Amino acid sequence: MSFRLYQSLSQKIKGDVYDTKTQRLLYATDASSYRKVPQAVVRPKDKADLIEVVRFCGLNRIPLTMRAGGTSLAGQAVGAGVVMDVSKYMNRVLEINVDERWVKVEPGVILSDLNKQLAPLGLMFGPETSTANRCCIGGMIGNNSCGLHSLVYGSVREHIIEIETILSDGSVVLFEPLNRTAFANKCHAADCLETRIYKHINRVLKDQETHDLIATHFPDNDVPRRNMGYAIDILAQAEPFGGDVPFNFAKLLAGSEGTLGVTVWAKLNLVPLPPKFSGMVAAHFATLKEAWEANLVALNHKPVAIELMDDKIIACTETSMAQVPNRFFLKGTPAAVLMIEFAFETEAELNAAIGNCIADLQAAALGYHFPRIFGSAEINKVWELRKAGLGLLANIPGPKKGTAGVEDTAVAARLLPAYMADIAELFASHGLDSIYYAHIATGEIHLRPLLNLKTVSDREIYARLLTGVAQLVKKYRGSMSGEHGDGRARSPLIPLIMGEPAYQLFCDLKNIWDPLAILNPGVKVMSEPVTENLRAGKAKQFPDLETWFSFKARGMCNGSGDCRKSKVSSGLMCPTYQASGDEVQSTRARANALREYLYDGFDADWSSAHWVKEVLDLCISCKGCKAECPSNVDMAKLKAEFLQQYYAVHPVPLNVRLIAWLPALSPLISAFAPLSNVFVNSLFTRKLLGFHPEAHLPWLVLF
Numbered sequence: 001m002s003f004r005l006y007q008s009l010s011q012k013i014k015g016d017v018y019d020t021k022t023q024r025l026l027y028a029t030d031a032s033s034y035r036k037v038p039q040a041v042v043r044p045k046d047k048a049d050l051i052e053v054v055r056f057c058g059l060n061r062i063p064l065t066m067r068a069g070g071t072s073l074a075g076q077a078v079g080a081g082v083v084m085d086v087s088k089y090m091n092r093v094l095e096i097n098v099d100e101r102w103v104k105v106e107p108g109v110i111l112s113d114l115n116k117q118l119a120p121l122g123l124m125f126g127p128e129t130s131t132a133n134r135c136c137i138g139g140m141i142g143n144n145s146c147g148l149h150s151l152v153y154g155s156v157r158e159h160i161i162e163i164e165t166i167l168s169d170g171s172v173v174l175f176e177p178l179n180r181t182a183f184a185n186k187c188h189a190a191d192c193l194e195t196r197i198y199k200h201i202n203r204v205l206k207d208q209e210t211h212d213l214i215a216t217h218f219p220d221n222d223v224p225r226r227n228m229g230y231a232i233d234i235l236a237q238a239e240p241f242g243g244d245v246p247f248n249f250a251k252l253l254a255g256s257e258g259t260l261g262v263t264v265w266a267k268l269n270l271v272p273l274p275p276k277f278s279g280m281v282a283a284h285f286a287t288l289k290e291a292w293e294a295n296l297v298a299l300n301h302k303p304v305a306i307e308l309m310d311d312k313i314i315a316c317t318e319t320s321m322a323q324v325p326n327r328f329f330l331k332g333t334p335a336a337v338l339m340i341e342f343a344f345e346t347e348a349e350l351n352a353a354i355g356n357c358i359a360d361l362q363a364a365a366l367g368y369h370f371p372r373i374f375g376s377a378e379i380n381k382v383w384e385l386r387k388a389g390l391g392l393l394a395n396i397p398g399p400k401k402g403t404a405g406v407e408d409t410a411v412a413a414r415l416l417p418a419y420m421a422d423i424a425e426l427f428a429s430h431g432l433d434s435i436y437y438a439h440i441a442t443g444e445i446h447l448r449p450l451l452n453l454k455t456v457s458d459r460e461i462y463a464r465l466l467t468g469v470a471q472l473v474k475k476y477r478g479s480m481s482g483e484h485g486d487g488r489a490r491s492p493l494i495p496l497i498m499g500e501p502a503y504q505l506f507c508d509l510k511n512i513w514d515p516l517a518i519l520n521p522g523v524k525v526m527s528e529p530v531t532e533n534l535r536a537g538k539a540k541q542f543p544d545l546e547t548w549f550s551f552k553a554r555g556m557c558n559g560s561g562d563c564r565k566s567k568v569s570s571g572l573m574c575p576t577y578q579a580s581g582d583e584v585q586s587t588r589a590r591a592n593a594l595r596e597y598l599y600d601g602f603d604a605d606w607s608s609a610h611w612v613k614e615v616l617d618l619c620i621s622c623k624g625c626k627a628e629c630p631s632n633v634d635m636a637k638l639k640a641e642f643l644q645q646y647y648a649v650h651p652v653p654l655n656v657r658l659i660a661w662l663p664a665l666s667p668l669i670s671a672f673a674p675l676s677n678v679f680v681n682s683l684f685t686r687k688l689l690g691f692h693p694e695a696h697l698p699w700l701v702l703f
Contacts, residue, residue: 005060006040013052015045015089022611025596026589027067027083028535031559033404033453034075034488035535038065038083045089047164047172047264054262055170057082057518065520066258068108068136070583071561072143073404074487075533076257076523084262087136088581093117094265101270102161107138107263110566123270126153129483130387133565138263143485144227144255148383149305149341151441153271154224155483157231157254162267165253168514169193172264175253177246180239193513197249200512204232204505205241217502222412225444225482227255229494229506229524257485258520260513274304277350278343280379281358284334284369288436291336292417294366295440298340299413301357305341306441307386312402313437316392317385322571322628323392326385328378329371338367338440339382389437391560391630393448401556402435402448403462405489405530406469410444410482419476423447426468430461444482453536463531470496491527543602549641557591557633563625564588572624587625587635590616594638606649613646655690 010017018024019040028037039062044050057064065079068087077083091108098121105114111132115124128147129135135145141163146155153159162176173194178186186198204210214233219226231252238247253260283298285291291308298306311333317323330337340357344350358370373379393402411419420436427434427449435448449465451458470493473480480490480497495503507525510517522528563586565571567578577586593615601608621636647656658665669676679685680697687693 009040009042009053009056012056013042013044013049015049016043017041022593022615023584026584026592026615027070027085028078028596029559029592030067030070030072030075030077031561032073032075032078032487032489033535034078034533036075036078036080036533038079038081040082042082042084043088044084044086047166050084050090050166050262050264051170051172053082053084054166054168054518058168058170058516061516062518063521064262064518066107066138066142066262068139069110069131069134069561069564070559070588071131071135072139072487073407073484074481074489076142076485076487076520077139078488078533079520079522081518085583086138087583091136096121098123102267103270104265104267105137106265107136107141109137111135111137111140113566113568116568118270119273122273124273125268126159126271127156128153130389131561133569134561137266137268141254141263141266142257143483144231146225146439146442146483148307148386148439150224150439150483151306152304155227155254157234157251159269159271160248160250160254160266161269163250163253164264164266165261166264167193167197167261168516168519173261175249177248179246183238183240183247197512200509201232201235201249202240204508205236209501210505211236213499213502213505217499219410219479220412220477222414223410223478224442225410225439226479227481227483227485228479228490229486229498229502230260230509231255232505232509255485257487257523259510259524260519262519275343275345277345277347278304278341278374278376278379279350279354280339280341280373280382281354282329282371282373282382283338283340283358283361283367284331285336285338285367287335288420289417290366291338291440292420293364294338294361295416296414297360297364297366298338298357299441300360301342301353303340303353303357303441304343305339307339307383308336308437308440308445309339309386309389310336310436312396312435313389313392316396317388319632320388320392320630321626322630323385323388326381329373329382331369331371334369336436339386341379386437388630389446391558391562393435393558396435396450399452399454400450400458401452401558403451403453404448404484405462405466407446407448408444408482408484408490409447409469409473409478409480410442411473411476411478413441413443415476415478416440416443416445419472419478420445422472422475423469426465426472430465430468432461432465439482442482443478453534459531459534463529466490466493466530467496473497486524488522488527488533489530491522491524492530494524543598543604545645547641548644549637551641556631557588557595557629558631559588559592560630561586561588562628562630571628572622573628574624575622576618576620584615585618587619587629587633590619590635590639591633594642606646609642609646612642616642653690655688658689 006019023041027041029035063081065083067077067085086108090106092106095104129145140156144155144157187202189195218233234251237243342353361367432449438446474497510525563574574587593612597612616639619639626634
């Protein structure tokens with residue numbers, strides 16, 4: 001039934017529809033801790049495809065999960081129905097308006113690609129995530145992403161102008177800024193889903209009780225990173241409700257995580273490139289407590305960014321081939337480093353700001369080493385070290401790893417020292433250590449408690465810890481989700497933090513927008529417990545294999561997707577993905593396939609490993625991942641081990657044997673050159689060797 005159902009969808013759209021085991025398993029995980037195996041994977045080619053898929057899912061009551069780069073950390077990019085990947089085909093920049101400073105893009109456009117295209121025009125899209133070389137605009141809208149320089153540029157929501165959206169019934173609407181009159185006209189239009197949506201929000205925001213709830217239960221206004229629930233509080237500031245800005249539902253879609261509509265294209269505000277002169281001080285601290293306090297001192301000097309790295313992540317960089325050159329500024333073994341960046345129009349202003357910042361830190365007896373870093377090349381090295389933090393967490397020795405879930409909390413920056421003291425006390429009460437890093441300037445520290453979620457006891461601790469952190473977030477009027485989204489990791493905690501009346505507002509809004517509950521169900525509202533569908537919790541015991549290579553220090557893919565980086569980015573990893581744009585040709589897909597087989601489908605005779613071999617087949621063993629993967633995944637080594645184990649129980653194909661014999665056969669074949677060249681490059685030979693029909697083998701010369 002499933003095959004016939006998705007075959008019918010395949011006949012209606014121009015894009016790709018897959019319901020094979022391979023594709024379904026490869027899209028069952030993302031960069032989060034969660035795993036849900038979809039029924040099918042769809043890669044749409046255009047707007048018509050998007051509409052058809054939404055209508056198909058509505059007609060058949062099938063959940064629909066939108067996905068782009070798959071770098072989300074809260075589990076919102078995995079789902080049990082259809083996963084729709086827009087990154088393959090819907091990645092065009094549609095229009096750039098330099099005079100008015102805006103750009104129109106499809107949801108699969110990669111952020112760094114966009115900014116490289118804009119740079120010669122003196123413009124950029126402001127919000128900059130650490131995953132910029134592989135994350136897509138659609139995902140950034142869904143999560144309302146911020147990034148390193150959010151002190152200056154804020155979040156995606158602040159740069160959204162218009163979004164063309166497909167609603168859950170398949171209708172297409174344009175959400176754009178509306179004044180009072182235009183908003184009233186929307187509320188009085190002919191009955192349709194769009195009109196019902198406008199009428200509902202008008203009724204909700206005309207009610208004083210809603211404004212009272214916002215004032216008392218939503219995150220404090222001093223918390224810039226606030227993506228918990230739906231942004232009803234932002235809409236309440238619009239003209240129709242006594243505010244001074246136009247009403248725009250596009251602001252609500254930013255941070256909605258694909259639960260309200262499907263983006264066709266977005267019109268985004270652009271900003272000028274940063275000032276000419278930039279520099280950084282990388283302040284070293286003996287304790288984390290010093291770093292919390294130093295952040296407040298540094299903020300007085302108007303930096304453009306302040307980022308934190310703790311000793312555990314710094315230690316992980318020692319074993320990363322790609323990051324060793326970026327450690328040039330480190331001295332000793334600091335408990336934490338603050339990377340404080342400044343940018344000014346003149347060199348004198350820059351030097352004065354850095355000097356004054358260092359002087360104030362020293363006067364407060366905070367820090368012991370203050371290297372100054374200048375020049376874009378050197379500054380970029382520091383930021384590359386910081387951006388690698390997520391992937392590096394997989395390098396921590398032992399079974400306990402830095403665990404997501406509480407990593408995205410945000411409070412007002414002035415309250416951060418007190419909040420972090422409470423966090424430390426909470427972690428200690430559970431006997432836990434943690435990693436601390438990221439966006440300290442805006443009150444958001446990415447916390448990663450060290451847990452082994454494969455054990456029942458640590459999963460129970462994880463659930464209790466989430467509740468404890470949620471209570472602290474409530475105490476400080478913060479947001480459980482600062483930039484990564486609620487997803488499956490934090491949605492169940494929304495009622496605890498914001499209260500049942502506010503949560504009911506979110507449920508009512510979701511029901512109006514998506515009455516059939518097909519758009520990413522279980523995210524934001526009506527969620528499962530946070531420990532449901534944890535991929536570590538579902539894995540079986542790793543098989544006891546006698547291997548040819550040593551894997552004692554094996555790298556573990558955490559799904560961060562560095563191997564999916566844009567082809568215009570620097571570096572090698574991963575050439576097959578860059579050539580194809582297919583998830584199945586990424587290092588992440590190969591690592592996922594191996595994990596799925598070894599943990600969940602292993603059989604001693606390797607009889608069901610054929611699908612894994614197919615996924616590994618186009619890995620060219622270039623060793624790019626060994627050099628560049630922050631998690632130290634060495635796919636060439638893993639593939640070699642797999643093939644040795646596989647061919648120990650399966651016949652070695654003729655084409656594999658022929659390729660292995662090529663060095664021995666070359667002198668013999670060369671003796672008949674140039675005649676042998678005709679045979680070697682014939683279509684028959686290419687098929688025999690398993691090469692692409694258009695591939696050309698090297699010409700042989702007569703010895």
